[in-house]
Amino acid sequence: MTDKNWPLYEVFLRPRNGLSHKHVGSLHATDDEMALQNARDVYTRRGEALSIWVVPSKAIVSSEPSEREMLFDPSMPERKPYRHPTFYDIPDEVGHM
């Protein structure tokens, strides 16, 4: 019996033409090819995808949860409302803009 941890992969599916790939879950595989085959079997049993990406989980570079405030708070809509169309009052007479 082998008890080695096989590498973890993240699975992304393109559900329809024109949409981007979206993360659906993860799986273990010994190599890239097996990861693709397993992703097909585990995540696309009902025509969920036109295309699959598998990415070794360790290749993903992630922002730190502890830095969330520093990174993202400055761009919150309440801090910079003027970046949003609703900030600007346009008279009804002008019509849809």
Next chain:
Amino acid sequence: MYTQALSLERQQDSNQEDPERTRRFQARIDAEERIEPTDWMPAAYRQTLIRQISQHAHSEIIGMQPEGNWLTRAPSLKRKLQLMAKVQDEAGHGLYLYGAAETLGVSREELVGQLLSGKAKYSSIFNYPTLSWADIGAIGWLVDGAAIMNQIPICRCSYGPYARAMVLICKEESFHQRQGYETMMALASGTPEQKAMAQDALNRWWWPSVMMFGPSDKDSVHSEQAMRWKIKRFTNDELRQKFVDATVPQAKYLGLYIPDPALTWNEATRHWDIGPIDWDEFWRVVKGDGPCNRQRLSAKRAAHQDGAWVREAAEAFAAKRAARRNSPIAAE
């Protein structure tokens, strides 16, 4: 479901309890925020989820056995294809759930090891035998029906990866239940012998299905904290009542009788009241003395051992290819 490596690194932090962090954590839960793998969480929350999600995963995996029992004897090719699709789904559900559990910093090997050693529990319902084809119908209708009642609220569980896995699972479970009910319909409207088969299956699966929701609220040890953490949204008894209310009219439509002489409509509560549940039986099966506990575990161990050479071959193949890629001569 994502980046086990990240959550493993940070697991140490979360084991250091801190009242202020715990308070902020509960505030996030109360505000219906979702907790993600890299977020701080109390160690007890992590442990509760690892236990619940892995038990859920093990149940899906063991659940393939009672159904697999009828794959080679399905009454038609159509029924065989449907059952194969369902059994494949159970495998898939187990894998989604193992993936979700792993985001909490536990390895797949450890989880599978707990199942194989008998340390981990799985749903007791799968320790009952499937004696006739009608049992396949009854499992789809009742067992998957009960599972759906349980699982739909978990789509809103506070832990993001579990909730997302559950959304995938619930979409697929609906096919399972309808497939089961349709199988029961075919039998119930068939010959007297077929109808008797359907009734017999209902007789044997009714009470174990009612017990699937777990101990009564007054005896349920984990319930209160799980509700506070929004891992659970309804109590065991609330979910059980929903299941009974939904299922009684379905049995009536089939022309079958629910094996509970005490079953009565309560006009005051607008619910069906059921007779007493045999909790001794429930605990007996949980503790390992159901009709099939030993059989299920030994079949799972055998499958794991018999598959060892496949895993070894895959590892050897991957190692060989990696070595060739790294060798200067083989560079193409």
